[in-house]
Amino acid sequence: MMQNVSFDRGSWMNPPKSWSVSGNTLAIETAAKTDFWQKTHYGFEHTNGHALLFDTPEHYAAEVTFTGEFTSKYEQAGLLLWESETRWIKAGIENADGRETLAVVVTDGRSDWSMAPANGAVCDWTIRMSVTDSAVIVHALGLGNWQILRVANFVAKGARIGPMACSPLSEGLKVEFSDFRLGTLPKDPLYISA
Known part of the structure; x- marks a missing residue:
């Protein structure tokens, strides 16, 4: 079962240019040239993206719903699972190839990047990460x-x-x-229903 978590309980990693909390809504505006990436292809190392992070139990599911206008190349938003500067996962919507895509970056020393087409008719997206023991x-x-x-090989x-x-x-x-939410893992965290 998923339960709402107040945004007031999180702590900022690289606070954005501006932000506000009203009820269950967190509104932010990004600062310039912010990103999370490690080495692969581009050679650079960035850990200055904006993230509001929360402590968690050992195994859990987390999800957040969000909306934005991703008009510039590589603009992105979603969820970040952060362990260290060299181990993390980010997932969400990203502007790539001139359109919104569903993107996941898994970083364990070096970053990789996978993408899938996003339905342009969708305004509100929900991203979920299920953190298991394997x-x-x-x-x-x-x-x-x-x-x-x-399904990332990431403990x-x-x-x-x-x-x-x-x-x-x-x-x-x-x-x-x-509606940032945390909860217990379902019996089958791979195939979940809406």
Whole structure:
């Protein structure tokens, strides 16, 4: 069962240009040239993206719903599972190839990046991470049912999780997050129903 967690209980890693909390909604505006990435292909190392992180139990599911206008290249928002500067996972919506995509980056020393088409008719997306004793499973929900995006070979050790947003080549991305939730893992964390 998933339960809402107040945004007031989180702590900022790299606070955004501006942010506010009203009820169950967190509104943020990104600062310039912010990102999370380690080495692969581009060679650079960035850990200056914005994330509001929360402590968690050892195994759990977390999800957040959000909306934004991702108009500039690489603008992104979603969930960040953060263990250290060299071990983390981010997942959400990212502007790539001139359109919104569902993107997951898994970093264990070096980053990798996987993408899937995002339905352009969806305004509000929900990203879910299920943290098990042997993997992190990433799902997205737009219209219809949950979609599996990734089963990552990643064992989280003392990681925190929460909403994240970045604008690597721009600034001023505005995102509204709502209903950040934590809960126990379902019997089958791979195939979950809407």
